[in-house]
Amino acid sequence: MIVGLTGGIGSGKSTVAGFFIALGVPVYNSDEEAKRLMTSSKKVKTEIIALLGKRAFSGKKLNKKYVAEKIFNNDELREALNSIVHPAVRRHFLSWSKKQKTPYVIQETALIFENSSEHLYDYIILVTAPKKKRIKRILKRDKITEQQVKSRFESQLDDDVKIPLADYVIDNTKLSETEKNVLQVHEALLKYSR
16 A cells, blocks of 8 residues: 655654654655655666756766756746656655555655645645744754745645645644654554555
8 A cells, every 4th residue: 555645845744754664664755765866867867967957967966056046946947857857756666665565655755736646645644734833944954044935835735725635634743742643544554454
């Protein structure tokens, strides 16, 4: 069974993923794997260079600053980059998931609803947290301005839109409650996977 784990920036997807991992559930971090595939997959790297030019890489590393500047205000380029990276991540995830020996696996990914990819999952867990708390977390973690945080929020759907679309919603405001909710969702998913 394939479960999607999603949530807006700063909601605490990684924290929730950590609780599932502690319960023995394999979690695939799409962001991390996408970054890895951009440098480790010859095919992906070649396509990125064809799209963004040789400066997209500095030696063997992705030139994140250059790539971010190229796609920041260019929806067409961002879409083109996503159409290279997302299918590669999907293929890698499916190959990874076949090797797991658990009743279900989780794919942690930020934009399930934004990319209309709900149909790829048996169940979807949405992680939420109050906007103020999310802003604080992002400012601390990413060392960016509040304006940059707000522009990131604008590229994602509001929780109000996503909540009715999700099978499970985990409010990640208080860690002890979050952990309890993860356990409840885990037990429910185990029943469905039998």
